[in-house]
Amino acid sequence: MKDYHLLIVEDDISVGNMLQEALEIEGYEVARAYSGTETLMFLEKKKPDLILLDLMLPGLSGDELITHLDGVPTIVTSARSDLDSKIEILKKGACDYVTKPFVISELLARIEAHLRLVSERKGATISVEDDVIRAGKIALDTSLMTVIIGDKETNLTRTEAAILSILMRNAGRPLGRNTILDRISEETPDCTERSLKQHVSNIRKKLQQLDDIDHIETIYGIGFQFNES
Known part of the structure; x- marks a missing residue:
């Protein structure tokens, strides 16, 4: 069965x-x-x-x-x-x-x-405990708005943290742009469809600085997908 x-x-x-x-x-x-x-x-x-x-x-x-x-x-x-x-x-x-x-x-x-x-x-190694979301070796603290990979850490804006939180909770699955915007609307009312792409680009660059891996994949015609590695 x-x-x-x-x-x-x-x-x-x-x-x-x-x-x-x-x-x-x-x-x-x-x-x-x-x-x-x-x-x-x-x-x-x-x-x-x-x-x-x-x-x-x-x-x-x-x-x-x-x-x-x-x-x-x-x-x-x-x-x-x-x-x-x-x-x-x-x-x-x-x-x-x-x-x-x-x-x-x-x-x-x-x-x-x-x-x-x-x-x-x-x-997959995805877990959520208190304010910390973990996906593989990546840990996002949504209260402090920081990401830690190994012994390296970087700060995120409130909007970046909200977007990354949604992506990490759905690691390995494409999320549409409208879905992301709907789910973060209460936390970041200033984020728009036009600015979302730039926010994701900023997150991608910050994560790459920590482990030199591109963790966010652009899915043409749909949106974005977070990958652990």
Whole structure:
């Protein structure tokens, strides 16, 4: 049995039933939600390893919901096929986008691929204790706004610390620019989409000065990804 818990967010009962049956045959543990609001209530109690998300939901739509999924890998399944919609959803934080109608074998393959990344992340040395976030040999103190790698240390601005915190908590996973901005909006209301790129560039340079490694990867058309090494 695959030791993964998946959440299907789909208001079309027949589609949801088909997905659940296919996933359970593969050995996944499956839960269901039928609206955006129900999904948020579910996530307060349990965090799945991956979410399959339809966009056309009653109440809180999938477009609105996706920025509130707290780093859970999310594959969007939608009848929208235009490129602009796909790009916008990926920028908001989805890890993949599958257009309906889809071939179930392809969707299962995509799910398996993304869950491999989840497994790698679980095995990664990421920890959060009090105000200190650790990823491998890198430690970020969010209260002092400092980064330590080995015996070297550098200071960050408040905005840089907030951005790096989000990236490190999601190490190894691409984050869209809008996702980053949404999650740091309360701490750094002055950070904009235009200035985000410069802030990330500043963080990258400061980290490189400590161990001569580029820890932040630019994912074209999506955003940024933090890598331990």
